[in-house]
Amino acid sequence: MNMSKMSKNMNKSKTMNKNMNKNNIYIETYGCQMNFADTELVMGILKHQGYELAQDIEDANVILLNTCSIRDNAEQKIYNRLEHLKGIKRNNPGTVIGILGCMAERLRKNLIEEKKVVDLVVGPDEYRRLPEFIDTAFAGEKGIGVKLSRTETYDDIIPYREDGLNAWISVMRGCDKFCTFCVVPFTRGRERSRSLDSIVSEIKQLSERGFREVTLLGQNVNSYSDNGSAAGGDFADLLAASALVDRSLRIRFTTSHPQDLSDKLLHTIAEHPNICNYIHLPVQSGSNRILELMNRTYTIEHYLDLIERARKIIPSVSFSTDIIAGFPTETIEDHLMTLDVMQKVRYDGAYMFKYSPREGTKAFAMDDDVPDEAKAKRLNDIIELQQKISFEINQQQIGTEEIILVEGPSKKSDDFLSGRTDSNKVTVFPRHEEIKVGDYVKVKINRATSATLFGGLVNDKL
Numbered sequence: 001m002n003m004s005k006m007s008k009n010m011n012k013s014k015t016m017n018k019n020m021n022k023n024n025i026y027i028e029t030y031g032c033q034m035n036f037a038d039t040e041l042v043m044g045i046l047k048h049q050g051y052e053l054a055q056d057i058e059d060a061n062v063i064l065l066n067t068c069s070i071r072d073n074a075e076q077k078i079y080n081r082l083e084h085l086k087g088i089k090r091n092n093p094g095t096v097i098g099i100l101g102c103m104a105e106r107l108r109k110n111l112i113e114e115k116k117v118v119d120l121v122v123g124p125d126e127y128r129r130l131p132e133f134i135d136t137a138f139a140g141e142k143g144i145g146v147k148l149s150r151t152e153t154y155d156d157i158i159p160y161r162e163d164g165l166n167a168w169i170s171v172m173r174g175c176d177k178f179c180t181f182c183v184v185p186f187t188r189g190r191e192r193s194r195s196l197d198s199i200v201s202e203i204k205q206l207s208e209r210g211f212r213e214v215t216l217l218g219q220n221v222n223s224y225s226d227n228g229s230a231a232g233g234d235f236a237d238l239l240a241a242s243a244l245v246d247r248s249l250r251i252r253f254t255t256s257h258p259q260d261l262s263d264k265l266l267h268t269i270a271e272h273p274n275i276c277n278y279i280h281l282p283v284q285s286g287s288n289r290i291l292e293l294m295n296r297t298y299t300i301e302h303y304l305d306l307i308e309r310a311r312k313i314i315p316s317v318s319f320s321t322d323i324i325a326g327f328p329t330e331t332i333e334d335h336l337m338t339l340d341v342m343q344k345v346r347y348d349g350a351y352m353f354k355y356s357p358r359e360g361t362k363a364f365a366m367d368d369d370v371p372d373e374a375k376a377k378r379l380n381d382i383i384e385l386q387q388k389i390s391f392e393i394n395q396q397q398i399g400t401e402e403i404i405l406v407e408g409p410s411k412k413s414d415d416f417l418s419g420r421t422d423s424n425k426v427t428v429f430p431r432h433e434e435i436k437v438g439d440y441v442k443v444k445i446n447r448a449t450s451a452t453l454f455g456g457l458v459n460d461k462l
């Protein structure tokens, strides 16, 4: 998953001066897409309760940080941010500052005790109670809500989304996999799925509002299961039902765990033209010994076999992955096996990380014995190899024609438009008056870097 930090503006309309309105709320979101989707849920809950959403942090009297705990540097970012927010609070002592998300769950009351600037700490399963906590904070009391739930899916909450092209939909919450390095099962609790019916009706509404792409989210979407409703079904059923809502709506999904990816799912992707032929399939390591220590529950042989089956069933499928460098006891040989698996699979893209010990996980009890320089060197090898592979794969695209969903002007110049291929590659091509955001166009690729494809419009009508 994309771990980039982004802040979220919450309201298009002008908000009132904070002295005039007690409840101007501003949220910053960090971490994975699940957190971004949760921020929309939180905004839905708060809007419903009559809170105003502030455009700028300066206009807000409630500042919420939706946080991530996945690696130490994710948490350090929040600590730095809290230092900055101290200044805001000094100028406006009435400002309420709250921590949501995974750090709320991991650090709980420590956050309030150690970081005096924090007024409320609310974990991912307690967002319904957020208005209550905010009111308490205004009354001068600190509040903590960090109970995890086995059933909360926020199925009935309508997320607050600005108009756009791509919408994120959490189809399940939590994770039961307990990979030994990972905090998510502790910060997000047990795995539970939303109902298929409610997801499909949300997709219908999004399609009517003009969205052109939805991404179904879960830590392990392959274990999605709706046993409750009449429609019922597993993740393949959910994907098929989602794809049928609107054939011009692209369906993406993330993340798949290699243990649970079924042939039925692969066939479903192949059968529906609007389900993108792109699978994010984290491998983590190329060494079976390390995979076992990580409790990943598959071997490299199983993984490679899965890749081969997927390529047979969906000939144009592409893959991305997550890789961790320097897990405890990882040797140079283990590391070379990771490079080897990258060469065998040839991923289109990868998210690559240095191992970061997380208190409370099983791996935390193992000695973090790979020195930081070795981790950095290995990570660098991995990144270099991936860049080379991405570059080569993109060179092979030259001369091919791709269907692009147009997203807007390119980052570097308004004379160019940018969009994505089915396999999620950013593609840049010259602007054309008749082409609008949300259109599908055919582009012939004539140049490529490791990150971007460039091309010209093909004049066929789509």
Ligand code: SAH
Pocket: 001, 070, 071, 181, 182, 183, 184, 218, 219, 220, 255, 256, 257, 282, 284, 322, 323, 324, 353, 354, 355, 356, 357, 358
């Ligand atoms: N549910 C997804 C990913 C969740 S976290 C999955 O199963 O793959 C995203 C990625 O962060 C993980 O795939 C892993 O590569 C990385 N990650 C998780 N914990 C980490 C840690 N302690 N140190 C370094 N990377 C970690």
Ligand code: SF4
Pocket: 175, 176, 177, 178, 179, 182, 183, 184, 185, 219, 220, 257
């Ligand atoms: Fe973490 Fe593993 Fe669950 Fe992914 S599958 S969220 S890595 S425990």
Ligand code: F3S
Pocket: 030, 031, 032, 033, 034, 035, 067, 068, 069, 070, 101, 102, 183, 184, 187, 188
């Ligand atoms: Fe996501 Fe970070 Fe939590 S990756 S699930 S926000 S720990």
